[in-house]
Amino acid sequence: MTTGSAAARGRGRARRAADSKAVAAGARAGFVARGIIYVLIGILSLRITFSGGGGKQADRGGAVAEIAGKPFGAALLWLLATALAGMALWRLSGAAFGQAGPDGKKANKRAMAAGRSVFYGFVSYSVLSYAAGDKSSGSGSSDENSRDVTAKVLDWPAGQWIVAIAGAAVAAAGAWIAVRALRRKFQEHLKMSGMTPKTRQMVTALGVFGGAARGVVFAVAGGFAVTAAVQHKPGKAKGMDDTLRSFADTPVGPWLLVFIAVGLVTYGVFSWACARWRKL
Numbered sequence: 001m002t003t004g005s006a007a008a009r010g011r012g013r014a015r016r017a018a019d020s021k022a023v024a025a026g027a028r029a030g031f032v033a034r035g036i037i038y039v040l041i042g043i044l045s046l047r048i049t050f051s052g053g054g055g056k057q058a059d060r061g062g063a064v065a066e067i068a069g070k071p072f073g074a075a076l077l078w079l080l081a082t083a084l085a086g087m088a089l090w091r092l093s094g095a096a097f098g099q100a101g102p103d104g105k106k107a108n109k110r111a112m113a114a115g116r117s118v119f120y121g122f123v124s125y126s127v128l129s130y131a132a133g134d135k136s137s138g139s140g141s142s143d144e145n146s147r148d149v150t151a152k153v154l155d156w157p158a159g160q161w162i163v164a165i166a167g168a169a170v171a172a173a174g175a176w177i178a179v180r181a182l183r184r185k186f187q188e189h190l191k192m193s194g195m196t197p198k199t200r201q202m203v204t205a206l207g208v209f210g211g212a213a214r215g216v217v218f219a220v221a222g223g224f225a226v227t228a229a230v231q232h233k234p235g236k237a238k239g240m241d242d243t244l245r246s247f248a249d250t251p252v253g254p255w256l257l258v259f260i261a262v263g264l265v266t267y268g269v270f271s272w273a274c275a276r277w278r279k280l
Contacts, residue, residue, distance in 0.1 A: 023093055026086020028275040030120065033083035035271030037063045038214075042265030045244050049254045049261065058261075059142040059240035060123065064130055077131035084124035090280070091117035142239025150225065151234035160229045163237075167225025174218030181211025191277045203277070206270035213263020217243055 040063035044056055056062045067076050094113035098105030153159045153166075180186070186207045192200055221243040228236035238246065247257040 023086075023090055024280045026083070027090035027280055028278070029083035030085075030087020030090065031271050031275035031278060033080050033087065035268040035275070036067075036080065037268070038210075038271060039265050039268030040066050041240070041244075042261045042263070042268060045257060045261035045264065048245060049248060049257050057142070057241040058244045061142060062241065064127055068130065074131050077127055081124045081127040081131060084120050084127065088117050088120035088124055091120060143242045144239070146225075146237045146239040146242075147234050150228050150237040154229070154232060154234060160232060162229075164226050164229035167222045167227075167229060167237075169222070170225060171219045171222025174215045174220070174222055176215070177218060178212045178215025181208050181215060184208060186211065189279055190274070191279055194277060203270070203273045206266050206273060209263055210265075210267030210270045213260050214267045217260065217264070220246065 037060055041058055041060070044058035044062050044066065047056070048058055056065060064077065064080075067073055067080065070076065091113045095110045095117055099109055099113060103109060150163055153163050156162065184204060184207065187204065190203065192203075195203060217240065221238060221240065224236055224238040224243065224246075228234055244257060244260065247260050248254045250256050
């Protein structure tokens, strides 16, 4: 047996593992978990609106704390973390072997899958840590984290440029997410032909509205980071919670926050639709 043939067989086994039903089930569970987080963030945002600016933080940490406070909260967090780990594993397989679709094997798509794998792996770990008793993990304030990281980076040589570029990248990513949602690009990744006409219309509406709202939040958060860099003021950087609260300070009052909050809930429901109809 040659080294080359052994390596080829090893790659074949890895490929079959990546295409296994277990990995697919993990991915679908991950979409369910993502949906839960966004629905809770949206609901927490609505609480901010109708509680006069108070309430729990409307970000991933707030969602984790909300789940933890429910009956069997610790068990639910373990399930959530496991599902997110499944999403990370599926994204990792996409980075290694390519994703579904005609351009799924392109280098840029595989690089994006790798980045998402790292992200979901980190989120899964933070939720697991919180469930295991580390209350400083998983539910930390996104606002404090953003300010702390920004302050540290601004003290580096060329720190302002680094923060500005990072903020611009986040803002551009948000705009890209919103535009793709409005152009219904997500339909390329869904089994649209397997839906009834009414279901297809509903899923499309969820994807457009929810994806656009999510993109706007990212774009605005990136804009705050750029402002923090230009003014050299770490306090200008905002996490998701403060970014969402900023929508209530616009001339239209809290109604813009309500609109965005409903959009985030919608994106959560869309994620559940992805769990059913996503091409894997």
